[in-house]
Amino acid sequence: MKNSLVLASLIISLCNPAAALAEKSNLSSKNKDQEIVVFNQKSHKYHSKDCKAAKSCKNCVEISRKKAKEAGAEACKLCSGGD
Numbered sequence: 001m002k003n004s005l006v007l008a009s010l011i012i013s014l015c016n017p018a019a020a021l022a023e024k025s026n027l028s029s030k031n032k033d034q035e036i037v038v039f040n041q042k043s044h045k046y047h048s049k050d051c052k053a054a055k056s057c058k059n060c061v062e063i064s065r066k067k068a069k070e071a072g073a074e075a076c077k078l079c080s081g082g083d
């Protein structure tokens with residue numbers, strides 16, 4: 001009985017999808033800098049294009065994430081800048 005419990009937890013840890021997910025995000029992080037984000041020129045925050053705050057933003061321009069970071073922008077706390 002105890003042995004089958006150990007086996008079950010071993011199978012669960014082998015099938016852990018978190019490791020596979022981390023590998024995937026490493027691969028796609030290379031293109032992240034090329035993505036267009038919405039940069040608030042007044043608050044120096046950048047948003048994903050779908051962010052609520054970006055849609056009502058009056059001081060925003062669309063630039064690449066790379067340029068936003070170069071301008072010293074910080075990621076929005078709501079959308080994490082689309083990351």
Ligand SMILES: [Zn+2]
Nearest residue numbers: 047051076079
């Ligand atoms: Zn945002």
